[in-house]
Amino acid sequence: MTELITTDRPTAQLAVSVNGLEKNYGDFQAVRGIDLSIASGETFGFLGPNGAGKSTTISMLCTLVTPSGGNAQVAGFDVVRQRAEVRRNIGLVFQDTTLDGYLTAERNLRLHAELYGIPRGMVNDRLRQVLDMVGLWDRKDSKVSTFSGGMKRRLEIARGLMHSPRVLFLDEPTVGLDPQTRSSIWSYIRELKQAEDITIFLTTHYMDEAEYCDRIAIMDQGKIIALDTPEALKASIGKDRVQIHTDDDAAAIAALADQFGITATVAEGAVTFGVERGEAFIPKLFAEFPLPIRSVNVARPTLDDVFMSYTGSTIRDAETTVAQRGRDAMTMFRGGRR
């Protein structure tokens, strides 16, 4: 019976609902049919290398880009047919700053309040509240152009919250920030979760940040290839990650396959593979492996490993490939114009 009740009223409960969403740019398929359901109050992480289609997906959910196929509802409103309603119910923090550097922090927020039609009587209270939340109240009269990268990001988060959105979209909220600022941004986000009843949808390519999410989706080449809680995803691999450095990687991979029946790949410059109970496997490896091993490293599963087991490369390698693809495309383009 309880099953029935929860499934009976899905749209009212869901903050974000996505069905077969697609986006093509000419021949290039940026997003290739994704499905998602995000419950109200959830912190949902979108994980993947640059160029995986995360930002395009967010842009579609925020009504900035029209989907080529499929449909999506945010806060119960359709992102194509009810753009204004969607916009009213979402807050946005983009990868690149969208603040007016010539204006003060306070003016930026007041401008936002006017654009979003926040009732005049509430603006002062809300302004104080969001600026306090991100620790910028004492800087409200400073021009935004004098702010550091971390302060700007905090101000943008505050601005995104001004109109009490039901869903807050954060596109790479910590990219380009130093580790200390990154962690302070995260503590603001966690505080925010407690202060406001809000759903957070964020993208990141920092694996450690994905750990803060209730659920994460791993996206690669326009598709969602895994979707679960961070714990469940890590448990789904079940294996420890072993990396060995040898003088001949190809021979080492062959030897691992022959003698232990293990499929290994080269990642981050080392022969990498997963085994159960890694600490017990190492003595056996040293005893029976035919090649000299220069160093060895065993690690419990991390989200990096999850990413690797689903995509066959680490997120850093995947990014290199994307960058390389971009350069290749540029070369081809220039070649073609010559």
Add this chain to the structure above:
Amino acid sequence: MTSTEVRLPVAKVRVPVRTRAGELRAIKIVWQRELIRFSSDRLRMLTSLTQPFLFLFVLGSGLSRLTQASTGGLSLRTFLYPGILAMAVMFTAMFSAASIVWDREFGFLREMLVAPVRRSSIVIGKCLGGATVATFQGILVIAIGGLAGVPYNATIIFSVFGIQLLLAFTITTFGVMMAARVKQMQSFMALTQMLVMPLFFLSGAMFPVSHLPAWLTVLNRIDPLTYAVDPIRRVVFNHLDISPAVRTSLDPGVTWGGWHVPTLLEVAIVAIMGLIMLGVAIAEFSKTE
């Protein structure tokens, strides 16, 4: 420091559904932002001051040594004045419109475009803002009219103010329409140079528009700026104490195949062009990828 310790109750904001009042509020804030930006930019205010002075007094005084005989005793500065006014307004308006390109480059345009208001409100606010800033410039040139031999007279001041306000709006919508398509500042500036100078030179700001070679007559008649310069000149010349012969030679009025285009129609042309371009600009900005 007790103030920072105060924990305000969570002010739960409910953003109201889209209303006309909400759209007006959006228009107003976009307009206000243009004014704040302009008033905090001292350098821009200074440059907007120097340019008309340069044209009016350096060019006007210098060239008058050549033209004394043909202006029938009228100072060349007085003749050039309407054109210089139009030019000053035009440059400022284009510069204001360029701010939309800056906004795009610095990302702020996105903040405005994702707001739950009509795109038309954003575009209208931007155009009105640009027009207001350009009008400041116009007022400045009206204020120095005395130095160019233009009498201070309520009719002149009000009519000239009205025409230049309209011109400021139309040129801003033109610039905003361009900015919808031209996404880089460098290209926008290049385009401005390419379009504004010919518009200015063809408009009759620097010469009477009768007895021109046929090709120049055609170009002059299709230049929208012509229909802003000519009424300003007529208003000014109405209040000058000059002989009818000089009047006809210096202020012949715009003709279409021998028919004198009435002032009201000229002003209407400027207004209608502005509205058409506003429509195009709104359509351009309402598109999504």
